[in-house]
Amino acid sequence: MGYRSEIIAGVPIKDKKEALSIIDDWDAIGECKDRKFFYMRADFWKWYQGYPDIDKFENFILDNDERFLLGLGEDGAHHTDYGDSVEHDIYVVCNVEIENPTIKWREIENE
Numbered sequence: 001m002g003y004r005s006e007i008i009a010g011v012p013i014k015d016k017k018e019a020l021s022i023i024d025d026w027d028a029i030g031e032c033k034d035r036k037f038f039y040m041r042a043d044f045w046k047w048y049q050g051y052p053d054i055d056k057f058e059n060f061i062l063d064n065d066e067r068f069l070l071g072l073g074e075d076g077a078h079h080t081d082y083g084d085s086v087e088h089d090i091y092v093v094c095n096v097e098i099e100n101p102t103i104k105w106r107e108i109e110n111e
Helices: 013-022 052-062
Strands: 005-012 028-032 037-045 068-073 078-082
Touching (some): 005 013, 005 052, 052 078
């Protein structure tokens, strides 16, 4: 099956056609007219350097410092971070979730 990732990329709208000519089967796309930016999202994709389309897309992103690319692995590892996604209010956030409702937690007081 292989390691899977969530990928978020963004490019100026003027670069949209070129971005989609490299990879055109994203799970979601969007635009922000105010920022004149085009965004792409992939969920649960195999994103490995060495794959020709991946390498070509990453090089495309790196060719212009206005573009960005984030990659977050299925294990929570933040493996790719090119450009400035924070400028677009896109962040990587890590947390711990406990889904076992039968655990009886109690606070420990430090003396």
